[in-house]
Amino acid sequence: MLKDKNVILGVTGGIAAYKSVEIASRLRKAGASVHVIMTAGAQNFITPLTFREITGNPVTTTMWGEITNYNVEHIALAQLADVIIVAPATANFIAKAAMGMADDMLTTTLLATKAPIFFAPAMNTNMYENSLTQGNIQKLVDLGWHFIPPATGHLACGTEGKGRMPEPAEIVAFVEENSAMSLDMTGHKVLVTAAGTYEPIDPVRYIGNRSSGKMGYAIAEAAQKRGAEVVLVSGPSALKAPAGVKLIKVETAAQMRDAVMDNCQQADIIIKAAAVADYRVQEVSEHKIKKNDQELVLVLEKNPDILKELGAKKRAGQLLVGFAAETQNLLEYAKDKLEKKNLDMIVANDVSRKDAGFNTDTNLVKLLYRNGTVDELPLMSKHLLADELLNRVLRLK
């Protein structure tokens, strides 16, 4: 699993830092290229030289030193990382991470990375069990960060209890197991649509909607990170294409239809999160429409229903997931779309709430399946929801 992967090992200032040398050694034996970042505290327990000798790579100890081995700025390691392990993770460091601080190289790297993050907490039992620490851990778990539970035993402070850093072999095994899960979409070809469409009225005006693309981009990003080959067909959006995803930009529903049809045969999973305009202006004015004293009447004609077309030509082994954005009768309308469009799953999206639906960072959905079951998910970030959706899609395959 870790062969040829770039693993960032963050070491913070706890007595268990000496065990991190064995973690680095085991990672290297597993075939990983290991890059160590030490906090100032860690350097009181162990020297950078030890890690340099074990890993064969330079050790980062400060944001401000002369960078001699790679000619990029301070987020280089965040981008290089396939996985980040912080071991030991002290109570202080966990608190800083949970606050979103970026005052040293390790916190900065964590904030800037898209790689999976694993923490191995190590501290006194009371510090570990303190509700402040537990709250900080929960906050990071909610973001999708992994915590390797500490072991129980004799602690450096002389007490017995929970808070010992697990053995290096256990830490590496935990990371391997959980990273393997995160590549569970290898071999899948996923087509995702995102954002709204713009339907032109004249050269300067259009009919559009409030979709930002956040939901669809999060799905595309999550699928790509889990090993899938991803094509993202997107309406206008301010978002950057997720790394490794093939982005096809479109404007109108008709263009989205063509791009989707060009790419749907190869895909074995299609997820349609885009907010496609149901109607377009029948006669688009060649020139800017000038204001006068009359009312302006626009005649709208129906756009192609892309999802329905996909449902009609769905091939064996292809899984089709639609979204239903509703402000009322959520389940009823979603069930109707599931059946009429021949979907395998529909994401019923309550868009009447301020914290869900269009242009929000969080979302609240219910998932409906062909067999009539309904899966209610709690309010969560669109990134977390993307992974939850993909987990369920894989179970249907």
Ligand code: PMT
């Ligand atoms: O982009 P964000 O700001 O993150 O917002 C996310 C979202 C609210 C847009 C997203 O979560 C969502 O609910 N997307 C579906 C929006 C929508 O258009 O729903 P609908 O109920 O009108 O359409 C039902 C399904 O048919 C959708 O999968 C849609 O992509 C598809 N459709 C609709 C019309 C059409 N002409 N062709 C289609 O393929």
